[in-house]
Amino acid sequence: MVRPPCCDKLNVKKGLWTAEEDAKMLAYVSKHGTGNWSAVPKKAGLKRCGKSCRLRWTNYLRPDLKHDSFTTQEEELIVKLHGAIGSRWSIIAQQLPGRTDNDVKNYWNTKLRKKLSERGIDPVTHKPFSQIFADYVNIGGGLTKPTTRIGCLNRDLKNALASKTEQFPTMVSHLSTQATPPPKNEPTEDNGNPSFELLAQLQAIKLVTEASTSNCTNYNLKTAIVSSSSSASSSLSPSCSSSSSSSSAQANLAQNFCWRDFLLEDAFLPPDASQEQNMMEFHSERFTSQMQILQGEQKSEQVPRFDGVQSIQSSNFEASSSHDTSFVDAMLHKDNEMFLEFSGLLEESIYY
DNA sequence: AAGCTAGACAACCGCGTTCCG
DNA sequence: TCGGAACGCGGTTGTCTAGCT
Incomplete structure (x- = not known):
């Protein structure tokens, strides 16, 4: 370079x-x-x-930086936002006054990941390991090429599997014999779904913060957005909203997208939601204004607006449950599609 | 006391995007 | 419109320190 x-x-x-x-x-x-x-x-x-x-x-x-340790509220907000938008550290850090993306990233990597794993929650998907195991077992029988699946399991899950040998001896043994490393370019921190745009991400964060201020924390809003946002365009700049090439795709995605497919039970509930009230209200206000700005930009550019808020609030929200099409299923479906499309290439990389 | 290890955090690297002449 | 410089981000590495043997 x-x-x-x-x-x-x-x-x-x-x-x-x-x-x-x-x-x-x-x-x-x-x-x-x-x-x-x-x-x-x-x-x-x-x-x-x-x-x-x-x-x-x-x-x-920078004089506005905090140098003291993270509070419980900050910790919980990081977890929620990470669940909603993945490792977009700069965006997460913007919701934590006085914290930098580097702070948040380091804190996540050194503390929070481990903490979630210890609670039995996969830090990448934010789903309980038990549920992922169940998903795996459910889908495992129908797979023709199980080695293509294991790449979806991130290292935290694999580590957890190792520690859960006593609980799931059969499965761990199965994984250990079949596991192959994921391809270099395969996303592990996100789900590999097609891109949604910044707006969807901001709405996701707004939902997360608003959900924390209300009583609907039982719904895993954050995870709902993981699929839409974490593999969004690598650029989060407003310019991506104006991309004409992405507009039609965006419209299609908006039409075909079903939030319900990705809703899960909340895996990480704050011990005392009321403690977060002030903080969440603060963030919610900030996001409302950000959203207004972005929505204004989109209107002026005649880009179809994907209204995740409405989508959730209107019909699908109450129907969420872990037995609906899950995040893992969506990943596997995508994986299948890719395999069919690039079977030759994948064959090479998998069976070496 | 010395060596080792793990955790925490600061800093670097590489790459994509934006800006500007 | 194009190309180079600057900027910003996320992943990774390096360094320091505390705790343990």
Whole structure:
């Protein structure tokens, strides 16, 4: 890869920042503000690349950052949002004032993932492991190529399987003999469904936060959106809403999409929802305004609006249950389609 | 006391997107 | 319209530290 010009110098310093460097950085920003990071090292007298300066500022030096540990409310919000939109750390961090995407990401990777696993919940799908096991057993008999399925199981689940050997000896043994690593490009943190757009993601977050303020926390709204959002276009910028090529696809998806297919029982309920009231109301308001802006943009561009809120509220919401078509089923269906379409390629990669 | 290990977190890397001349 | 630079994001790696043997 070609290094950015600002990072091209051999004498650029790497590694941890010293207090002296921090002081220089702070002095520079307080005087000139942020922006044009490539010029910052020179102007601030730092032997760092601009990228490193920006990172240090955004992740550590910014005065509005919290440096204390995460609260229970923050923790629960992260879990809910991760369930709703996957590992979109920057978006999640926006809902946590004073936290950066790096903070949230690190906290998730070091604490929350483990915590969920210990509670018997798969941190990727946010479903109880037992349910995933049940799904697997249910579908297992009809599979012609079980090795294509196991790739869907993420490493947390596999780890959990390892620890559950006593409870599920037959299945674990089955998996251990048939498991093959997923293809390099196979998404493991999301579900591989076709893209939905930023709007759907924002609506997902709104639903999550609003659900937490009301009494309907029994519904796993977050998981409902996983399928629509976590494999959305890699770009979350508003421009993707204006993409003409995606508009028709978006309309089709909106027509064919059924939230019910992805609704599950809530796997992670806050111990005391009332504690979150203020925080959730705050986030809900923020999202309402964000939504209004986005919806305004969409109207002006004549892009069909996918109204996930209405979809859920109107008819399908009350029908959600874990015995409906599940997230795992949807993944497997997609997997089947891909296999049929690229059978030659997949055969090669699976049976090596 | 020394060595080892795991956890926490800071920082880097690579890549996609956006901006701008 | 195009190409390069800048920016932003998510995944990964590196470093430090506390606890254990």
